[in-house]
Amino acid sequence: MRTWNLSTGILRSVAACFCTSLAAAALAAPGDPPAQPLATELEARLAGSPSIYLVVDVVRRVVDIKARAVLLDRIVLHGVEVVAHRPFFSPRHAATLELPTVWTVTNGPGDTDREIIAPPVLRPYSSGDDEEEKEPVPATPTPRPTGPQPTPTPVPEPPVSYRARMDSGWDLLVTDALPPQGLVARFAAAVRDGWRRLRGEAPPPPPALALAMAREDAQRLHHLARSGMKILLVAAP
Amino acid sequence: MSADLPPTLDETPEAAPPRRWLAVVLVATAALLLLSGGALLVLARLGQVAVASPLRPVTASASGEDEKILARRAAAAKTLERLRPRGVYIVVDSYRNRLRLYRDGELLRTAVCSTGTGVVLRDPRNGRQWVFDTPLGERVVERKVKNPVWAKPDWAFIEEGMLPPTDPNERFDPNSLGDYALYIGDGYIIHGTLFKTLLGRRVTHGCIRLGDEDLEFVYRHTPIGSRVFLY
Numbered sequence: 001m002r003t004w005n006l007s008t009g010i011l012r013s014v015a016a017c018f019c020t021s022l023a024a025a026a027l028a029a030p031g032d033p034p035a036q037p038l039a040t041e042l043e044a045r046l047a048g049s050p051s052i053y054l055v056v057d058v059v060r061r062v063v064d065i066k067a068r069a070v071l072l073d074r075i076v077l078h079g080v081e082v083v084a085h086r087p088f089f090s091p092r093h094a095a096t097l098e099l100p101t102v103w104t105v106t107n108g109p110g111d112t113d114r115e116i117i118a119p120p121v122l123r124p125y126s127s128g129d130d131e132e133e134k135e136p137v138p139a140t141p142t143p144r145p146t147g148p149q150p151t152p153t154p155v156p157e158p159p160v161s162y163r164a165r166m167d168s169g170w171d172l173l174v175t176d177a178l179p180p181q182g183l184v185a186r187f188a189a190a191v192r193d194g195w196r197r198l199r200g201e202a203p204p205p206p207p208a209l210a211l212a213m214a215r216e217d218a219q220r221l222h223h224l225a226r227s228g229m230k231i232l233l234v235a236a237p
Numbered sequence: 238m239s240a241d242l243p244p245t246l247d248e249t250p251e252a253a254p255p256r257r258w259l260a261v262v263l264v265a266t267a268a269l270l271l272l273s274g275g276a277l278l279v280l281a282r283l284g285q286v287a288v289a290s291p292l293r294p295v296t297a298s299a300s301g302e303d304e305k306i307l308a309r310r311a312a313a314a315k316t317l318e319r320l321r322p323r324g325v326y327i328v329v330d331s332y333r334n335r336l337r338l339y340r341d342g343e344l345l346r347t348a349v350c351s352t353g354t355g356v357v358l359r360d361p362r363n364g365r366q367w368v369f370d371t372p373l374g375e376r377v378v379e380r381k382v383k384n385p386v387w388a389k390p391d392w393a394f395i396e397e398g399m400l401p402p403t404d405p406n407e408r409f410d411p412n413s414l415g416d417y418a419l420y421i422g423d424g425y426i427i428h429g430t431l432f433k434t435l436l437g438r439r440v441t442h443g444c445i446r447l448g449d450e451d452l453e454f455v456y457r458h459t460p461i462g463s464r465v466f467l468y
């Protein structure tokens with residue numbers, strides 16, 4: 001009896017799915033390609049979560065830092081190009097990218113570039129009251145900062161050029177200057193890379209969408225390039 | 238008589254290099270240049286170079302102004318509008334260390350603040366780690382407290398090279414958070430500071446510190462439930 005009920009349930013589910021599919025097929029005109037998402041629709045999905053997301057408009061050349069559809073900040077780009085490692089003797093051609101699309105950072109400098117501090121040993125806690133008793137009382141007592149002290153390690157300045165790995169297989173290259181494209185500079189870079197390959201060092205990184213911007217802006221984006229950060233790429237008309 | 242005349246080549250053969258040696262040097266130099274050039278060409282042929290090419294975007298989404306597209310666009314725009322915050326909200330720029338207070342999109346106040354360093358503290362006893370980041374994303378003001386007391390967590394002692402005290406009463410600190418505190422979840426607080434000269438710098442353990450006047454303004458104008466956007 002139970003088996004019969006289970007089978008009936010499965011049959012009902014299959015029938016429901018089949019009917020839904022039929023209805024969807026009936027609504028769409030025959031021969032219609034599957035509907036591609038609009039940039040606004042993609043952003044609506046991103047804005048549904050409480051996370052920060054970036055909107056990169058490759059035509060207007062801006063990066064918008066947004067949350068819940070609110071524009072928090074805007075960065076103006078100097079250039080948007082595709083940087084790919086190619087043989088020196090190959091011709092240059094424009095790279096294509098299908099937009100709009102959403103990329104997710106899988107590994108970025110915001111995850112890895114961290115200063116680590118650790119005291120070598122820990123001594124037993126003392127509130128410091130005993131030491132205070134021995135000290136002479138000052139004439140005008142000043143508040144003693146006991147609370148959240150500044151961390152002893154100075155914060156290093158973020159880099160101005162870095163890559164973040166995306167789930168699409170691309171990298172996002174944030175830089176204040178695109179790689180030099182003069183013949184001599186490219187030849188020198190190719191020789192250096194050839195020497196690296198001869199020595200068996202790491203292969204070149206995957207192709208990257210390079211966003212060139214002011215030095216400070218590149219540093220501002222550094223801590224945002226963390227795992228899970230969503231980046232919506234659009235090409236506004 | 239011959240001493241007054243300049244010497245001729247025939248008279249001093251050792252002064253000029255022999256032509257044979259000159260030819261050898263030239264050939265060797267040429268061979269070296271050829272070899273070096275060849276090696277460089279081989280290396281350049283082996284290697285790859287970062288080539289920057291212009292991006293040609295291919296618009297994948299359906300364009301045009303037919304009714305379906307317009308309806309989809311309008312629906313998405315409506316969703317975005319619904320998600321936007323109403324009333325008072327706070328925006329914290331953790332790179333420039335600025336806090337901005339808005340009401341319905343209108344800027345009420347900009348304040349200099351201090352945010353997290355991003356440094357990682359490791360407990361030497363067991364390797365436990367704390368990341369001193371100001372969190373990113375959206376949070377909510379969960380509660381507001383006047384004259385807040387700070388319950389010092391373990392990291393506050395470990396960072397100073399001390400073992401956390403066993404007596405919980407030794408953790409309470411009534412002086413450090415200033416006059417007001419706005420709690421935004423997971424132990425993160427918008428509060429005051431005794432280190433006012435460090436405002437505008439990334440020096441905290443993740444909390445947002447404000448000067449006294451700014452803190453009072455934010456406290457008075459931000460109701461509980463207001464959203465806080467941190468980036």
